Amino acid sequence: MTRRVYLDWNATAPLRPEARAAMIAAMDAVGNPSSVHAEGRAAKGILERARGQVAAALGAASADIVFTSGATEAAALACGGRGLACAEVEHDAVRSWCDQTLAVDGAGRIAVPDPACAAVQLANSETGIVQDLPDALAVTDATQAFGKQPFAFDWSGAQAALVSAHKVGGPKGVGALALRQGTEIEAQIRGGGQEMGRRSGTENLIGIAGFGAAAEAAARELANGVWDRVANLRNILEEALASAELETIFVGKESHRLPNTSLIVAPGWKGETQVMAMDLAGFAVSAGSACSSGKVRESNVLRAMGYTPEQAGQALRISLGPDTTQDDVTRFAETWIAQRRRQRARAA
Missing domain, CATH: 3.90.1150.10 (Aspartate Aminotransferase, domain 1)
Incomplete structure (x- = not known):
């Protein structure tokens, strides 16, 4: 056959072997990352190691990374209630939050008159067309481009960027929002104040561990x-x-x-x-x-x-x-x- x-x-x-191994190892972590005892600190160590891995692959600082259930939740966190403009070519996860429409030419290029009030994808999931991001952009969806082409959040000029684990060989159901320090957003999920108060709820430690390992492997592939x-x-x-x-x-x-x-x-x-x-x-x-x-x-x-x-x-x-x-x-x-x-x- x-x-x-x-x-x-x-x-x-497909799930990377590095991600699978990291997830299996994380299953043995008993503690809650928010607990202060030894077991909690061990779990916290796994969480922060993964945060550093994702940050390094994305060209961001560890403090910029907020873990979510995926890029869709990251889009809600970054775009919700902000009255942003975006183009029809954006993924529905972003487009559903936008109040204004940006023009697109026949080559799929997006015209952005006011970047500070706009969400612009780095690369389109259907066509693969890559955008030149303007300075001081409010939000960029880097989900498809992450790991496939060079990108660094630090030099992108965007205030926020969305990424997803399963696009780079990590598990489904995990993503992240990279948020530039000083950028104000309203938490969508409230409670215990995890993720620096941006996204409450006990973190998906197993999935996050897999995300970190996958992001590190993806960055290595890109460099090679x-x-x-x-x-x-x-x-x-x-x-x-x-x-x-x-x-x-x-x-x-x-x-x-x-x-x-x-x-x-x-x-x-x-x-x-x-x-x-x-x-x-x-x-x-x-x-x-x-x-x-x-x-x-x-x-x-x-x-x-x-x-x-x-x-x-x-x-x-x-x-x-x-x-x-x-x-x-x-x-x-x-x-x-x-x-x-x-x-x-x-x-x-």
Whole structure:
């Protein structure tokens, strides 16, 4: 039986062995990190070590890091009640908190007239398009870019940044908000005052330990040029698909993109149908951002960039990772091209 090929790294990255080992070790920590006895101090040590690991990977100070249940909660903490502006291409976790809409051009670039009152993603989860962040930006969603391209919160100029563990090979259900010292936000979860009063509730020590280990490993990969190899594989994939001359549109190809992301539009072939066909053929891909319903929907990102409703429903996202091989992308290209030709023959 041919092994399945996972090409949906932007939805979630496989759990890293370093993260698994750190989580298993943290399971033996009996104490509560807020307790002052020896067991509590041991748990606190695990918590603060992970905080330092995430901070170092994000280019922030340990005191800047607030652990949350994920980037969605971090977005609520950073954006809630602030009346921010953002573009239609933002992830729903951010866009749902914004009161004003920013313009987007056909290349997916965001115009930001007042950065101090805006939330701007560092990289789009569907297209992979990377933004140039303006100075003094209120919030940036660094979730997709974290670990895939150089970024340092310290020099970004943003007042707050969101990240998630499972995008870098950590566990699901853990994230962090990097918050510049002196920035005022209102706590969404109140109680015992954990996380410097920003997010109450006993910390998810096991998940946080896994997050720290994953962040450290991701930073090491980035420094060692792993994602340059991934970018080369993405280019091989796109060249193979383009050579088939099947009217394929490569979204954002001329823009600065994440090294692993390719969003293609196949006129006349629904994204949902593409996903199912490739799944049956042994490839895990998606039609855009993963949503809670598990349903494929028309891409609001493509609509904001000026694509037609039909084109927005004909998109397929292929996102690679450090474990992806050249054989994986070659097999995918060959399979997709064969499926596409069959689809076109049926439609003729």
